[in-house]
Amino acid sequence: MTGLVKGFAAALGERRAACRTTRRGLLGGFVGLALGASARGRARPPPISQQAAQYQPSPHDGMSCAMCTFFRPPAACAVVAGAISPRGWCKFFDLSD
Ligand code: SF4
Numbered sequence: 001m002t003g004l005v006k007g008f009a010a011a012l013g014e015r016r017a018a019c020r021t022t023r024r025g026l027l028g029g030f031v032g033l034a035l036g037a038s039a040r041g042r043a044r045p046p047p048i049s050q051q052a053a054q055y056q057p058s059p060h061d062g063m064s065c066a067m068c069t070f071f072r073p074p075a076a077c078a079v080v081a082g083a084i085s086p087r088g089w090c091k092f093f094d095l096s097d
Contacts, residue, residue, distance in 0.1 A: 047081035053090035055080055060089035069094045 065071045066086035070078040077084040079092055 047077070048079055048092070050080055050082050050090070053080045053092055055084070055088060055090040057085045057088045059087055060093070063093055063095070064089055065093075067093075067096055069096050 064086060065077065065084050065088045066073075068077075070080070070092065071084065071086065072078055073086070075083050075085065077090075080090055
């Protein structure tokens with residue numbers, strides 16, 4: 001895991017208690033930075049590992065990836081690497097409006 005991803009994961013962990021709007025803004029900023037870096041010809045930062053995201057293949061308190069703004073059907077996520085189950089969950093969960 002790169003230092004950038006570790007730093008991002010740590011920052012998100014600290015912000016978990018913050019309101020959803022703030023968390024969404026932070027993640028949106030990360031995605032924007034990644035896209036901007038890619039547009040400028042630099043490599044996009046790797047997605048966060050499932051281990052770092054504390055991903056689990058089962059729901060958490062009734063929340064699951066299928067309800068998350070970062071879920072990309074049928075089995076992917078915008079911020080977490082690898083195959084993602086619609087029934088899974090991780091600490092970056094963000095409820096769709
Ligand atoms: S909860 Fe959201 S951020 Fe976490 S793995 Fe599932 S879709 Fe991705």
